[in-house]
Amino acid sequence: MPAAALGTAEWYRHFGTVDAPGSSPCYADWSLHIAEDPGLIARIDRWPYNKRQPLLMLAAARFLGAGVSPYPEFRAFLDEHWAEISRTVMSRATQTNEVGRCATLLPSLAAIAAAEGRPLALIEVGASAGLALFPDRYSYEFDDGATVTRLGPGTSGLPSARSGLPPAGSGLPPAGSGHRPEPPVLRCRTAGPVPLPDSLPSVVWRAGIDLNPLDVRNPDDVAWLEALIWPEQEFRRDRLRRAIAVARHDPPLLVAGDLNEQLLSLAGQAPPDAALVVFHSAVMGYVSAGGRSRFRASMQSLARDRGCHWLSNEGETVIIQEDGSVVVPEMDPARLRGNFLLLHNGQPVAITGPHGQSLDWL
Known part of the structure; x- marks a missing residue:
């Protein structure tokens, strides 16, 4: 998790440029688009700081059925399921149990x-x-x-x-x-x-x-x-x-x-x-x-x-x-x-x- 001083848009930009590119082109693309999406950033900012982390939000969307797709389709999915995504984010955590x-x-x-x-x-x-x-x-x-x-x-x-x-x-x-x-x-x-x-x-x-x-x-x-x-x-x-x-x-x-x-x-x-x-x-x-x-x-x-x-x-x-x-x-x-x-x-x-x-x- 980046330092607490990092703003939400910067957090997603960091995830999209540093953490995700070598592992998930999809997450890199989505995160960079989210960083440039003021409306979505404003919604994410309504959550407590520790709930705004990129992997948690993206995993919540995937948990609810979001498929790999271009960002416009993913953005439409977020709009349609935002209430469920918010509930999932608030009730879950990034408990990645990486056995590797x-x-x-x-x-x-x-x-x-x-x-x-x-x-x-x-x-x-x-x-x-x-x-x-x-x-x-x-x-x-x-x-x-x-x-x-x-x-x-x-x-x-x-x-x-x-x-x-x-x-x-x-x-x-x-x-x-x-x-x-x-x-x-x-x-x-x-x-x-x-x-x-x-x-x-x-x-x-x-x-x-x-x-x-x-x-x-x-x-x-x-x-x-x-x-x-x-x-x-x-x-x-x-x-x-x-x-x-x-x-x-x-x-x-x-x-x-x-x-x-x-x-x-x-x-x-x-x-x-x-x-x-x-x-x-x-x-x-x-x-x-x-x-x-x-x-x-x-x-x-x-x-x-x-x-x-x-x-x-x-x-x-x-x-x-x-x-x-x-x-x-x-x-x-x-x-x-x-x-x-x-x-x-x-x-x-x-x-x-x-x-x-x-x-x-x-």
Whole structure:
């Protein structure tokens, strides 16, 4: 989320020029037209500031049936369904449960498990439906341009010569069946000395916190998760559905509430003989500066009292220190534009693609 000083038109213009072009030509086009549409901007400005974000409004329209179309058709859809769109915006949030981010977190999670010599206990703050809590249940393909390293449940990470990658497959078992569903394949481009593991780490406990947790067994919640996928990204929709099938097979513990109110008590439920990791992706932009400071204090307390590890995967503009500075390594700012910065216990370790599509180790 851009800084609060950003006006609504500028927000949509930023989304249309920086965030969307590489992923969704449709959203880029719509957002740029909205930025130049004073009448529509005036309507959006009637919502609370945090409800004006482009992805939330666009997802609400998609949730209600807006198809990929030229802007004039989309604008007509907005006019016809504005009351429903407003209700959806006010009742929903951008809880994009991007399972692809597990690929950028996996090397750090595996390194923590190896260093600790213990299995992991995971807590995700801003967990949505908890799909990122299953890094040990998904399959991965890490591509450095020369070789592809494949990892999955019960397999070793053996590199092979790069070749055309096969499709993820098809045919999911029905929800509630006794068969473990086929996992999504999370593909990630890598650069630098990424510490790829030989196998997936063991996870013995997993839990999440969200203001409004989504239930993978609820068709409405599943439809909302799908609406948050950008229109052209059918591969993300496919892996979302596969991740939902995995989560339905063994739903995680999800706690409703503010992260600062729930974190310490939830951490107290984690098995004491497991290595505790608290992680989050694209969450801190929705937390006030005071809330971030309080969260940081909680993480310092957990590190001191529990030996907890902290993985933060966020846009660089919200990685704020107590002195007001931003934690970014010295580098060309263009490397971070439109990307996330992954930190382990406050130290930058990698630049990551926001949907888990790339991992550039520092």
